[in-house]
Amino acid sequence: MPSTTFEKLPSEKKERILSALLHEFSQYPLTQSQVARIIKEAHISRGAFYKYFADLTDAYTCLYQGSLKEIHAGLSVRAPLSKETVGLYVNSVKDFLENAAKSPYRDLVKMHTLYNAAFLEEKPLPIQASPKMWAVTSLCHQTIRDILLQPKEKNAALKRLETALSALI
Numbered sequence: 001m002p003s004t005t006f007e008k009l010p011s012e013k014k015e016r017i018l019s020a021l022l023h024e025f026s027q028y029p030l031t032q033s034q035v036a037r038i039i040k041e042a043h044i045s046r047g048a049f050y051k052y053f054a055d056l057t058d059a060y061t062c063l064y065q066g067s068l069k070e071i072h073a074g075l076s077v078r079a080p081l082s083k084e085t086v087g088l089y090v091n092s093v094k095d096f097l098e099n100a101a102k103s104p105y106r107d108l109v110k111m112h113t114l115y116n117a118a119f120l121e122e123k124p125l126p127i128q129a130s131p132k133m134w135a136v137t138s139l140c141h142q143t144i145r146d147i148l149l150q151p152k153e154k155n156a157a158l159k160r161l162e163t164a165l166s167a168l169i
Contacts (some may be wrong), residue, residue, distance in 0.1 A: 002062045006052035009031045015120035017042045017052065024059050026107035029115035030060050057120070064112060071096060086165045090158055097147055097154075113148045117163055132168055139164050 006014065020025035024033050033056055039049050053059040077092045079085040100109045129137070143161040147154045 025038050025100045093143050
């Protein structure tokens, strides 16, 4: 995560750095991203970059987690799975995809799905999650991934999600 030094930066400078990160990570997989391009666009020194972030992965994680918070805003479904809530879960997947598509993070999310998620070995869901909620969350995330990778199959993927969630009831 970013250093406290980064958190204390004036908002204009912080936004300039985040914008440079977004530009870089939306165009290149993390394995091909370069600090040199980021610092040039952000108008900061290499030393400042490493004062703010431990490395490229740290900078990426900071940006990606912030983007997810923004895209997820207001989308979280907390209701237990039931016949009545299946539609809520399917709609939350649709809403996430629509929010991502309209956001400045669209290309970042796609790049993450295509390349960076596997590279980063994302953390699994907490073990304390109930088996049913683990299944619901896994199915929703997989559906998002499938649609990002095969947008023409969106309706079929959403129908499959609805059918799978209904089978869990």
